[in-house]
Amino acid sequence: MNIIDTIFKFNGGIKADTKKSVSTVRPIKKIKMPKQLILPLRQHVGKVAKLKVNIGEKVLKGQLLAEADGNVSAAIHAPTSGTVASLEKQLIPHPSGLPDYCVTLIPDGKDTWIEKKPINWKKIDRKETIKKISESGIVGLGGATFPTHLKLNNNNEVKTLIVNAAECEPYITCDDMLMREKSAELVEGIRLALHLLGAQNAIIGIEDNKPEAIEKLALLIKNDANISIKIVPTIYPSGDAKRLIYLITGIQIAKGKRSTEYGMQMFNVATIVALYKFIHCGEPSITRIITITGKVRTPNNYEVLFGTPLSDLIIDAGGKASKNGSFIMGGPMMGYKLPSVNVPVTKAMNCVIDAEPEMIENNNPVLPCIRCAKCAEACPVNLQPQELFWFSQSNQFEKAENYNLFDCIECGCCSYVCPSNIPLVQYYRYAKSEIISDRYAKEEADIARERNDFRLERLQREKEERAKKIAERKANTSSDEKSKVIDEKRKAITEALERVKQEGVSEKND
């Protein structure tokens, strides 16, 4: 093991007051079993999971509730034993504030596990293990919720595993607390992930504001030559995948490329611990650690079951204390306002902040852009935020795209430094979603065009075939034969009529 000091500093970024210490004074807490668990079917990137249980069915802890639909999807398991009460649209933590389909589980209080099946990963083929992981419901727990099994699959190109322990956003401490309390599981998990990836060495990238975690980890990997720690300075957004890779290795991932093409893959610490739990203990992804912080009386980290109502956690943390405030999910830089406190904890929920209004909305008036280019200095991706702003606000999406709008990581550094208080990221998000929906509409239009063309072609073909058939029939039956046929038919009809008449007469006579 070694601690590497050399780092490659990226441009821009900000040094903000991290406010992390408020939620790290107490150990990770568990709360008593909630009255009901609400599990949204969409908690991950990709297709919605397919429901596999019936309403009213009794399920055991860890039992599959919904299976992954296709490759880019993730399963959902019962976080405890109980009864499946309903499947209906309920409020979920989503920036839209719109409801989505959720399974409601009423716990029976017994918390009985389904038979756990740990995997002997050293004995079986690693492809086999990865296939099993695709049923575990594990997704990236750093917040991106990308299905983990997809990231494990590679053609032996990954040489280095980078463990993302930076946790750069202010307020959030769930990864820090996880490293302090579950460091042994994490290190075992790293060894496991190295094996699954077929990688040789692992580098833990961690910000220098987590000395306790660094100490714990350093002790555990003392005799392991394959795992090293790299301490990076506390500069937001050092935890962004490409920024962290640059900080650690000095390699810039080119536009449109993936880190695997450079022989690297990155996992968040919480994801690695989830992998460890699945392989070593046979426990699917049913819990996570979440930071409840901000204005609440006792900010804390909680290890909770997915589906736990957020309101239960807020009450346990001393209740809402901000006046006119609201709750932010994620950090203050990239997070969004929750529609209500009555939403369940999901796989993506790493932190909830009880925030005063000025923390979320800039209270100062929004002034015109003065082209000071402070945003360009702060942008860690080396974009030109002032140009992107200009094109986004005037709906010139094509130009915004040419200025690499989609390379923007929405870190919020530009909005943070803007002296005119312009919510720049909001404009980028708006422009991005407009472009994406335009693309989708275009795809749909192309399909419609294709189908319409095909239909017209088919109608034409049918018409031609019919004309051909008629022509053929005409050619086959000469006019003489035709009149013969008609004569015969007429004869038959007259005969039949005669018969009927005669029968009618005979009936009358009777």
Next chain:
Amino acid sequence: MLTSVLVVLFLALLIGSILGFSSIKFKVDGDPIIDKIDSILPQTQCGQCSYPGCKPYATAIAKGEADINQCPPGGEDGVRKLAELMGVEYKPLNEEHGAIKPKSIAVIDEDTCIGCTLCIQACPVDAILGSAKHMHTIIEKECTGCELCLPPCPVDCIDMIAIQESTENWKWKYPVFNIKNQKQRVSH
């Protein structure tokens, strides 16, 4: 004298053969402007423009027979794009061709459907499934919302349902500020 005549003659032949060759080699099949117009049109195939589909309307625009503001499903945005492409002034949608409606899809009330196949014949994108005397249904994904299946239905069992906003199709909104609040803050 002779040399210059020969040179000019030679050049004329050379350039002529290059032009002749390239006119065969780089021949453009169809009118590219029609395809360009067609790619802007929403492909609803609804015929509200008074042409039997998007392609015929595109052809009519290219020929200068139709105006650019006859496509309600394309919306104001579509007119703007067409104006830009054709190099003409933007003009608001012609209301004779219908109003802009939110994007909808057709839904068949399957209990009422008598299986007459009339809607199937009307659908421009073959998005209706069914056969004679059997219930029909609409392939949601393929429906363009053209409403052409509504008039032929003898039992009036098709409804247009506007597509609801969901977590899947939700978009970030344009940032809006409350100017009144801002003014107050500035004055303080």
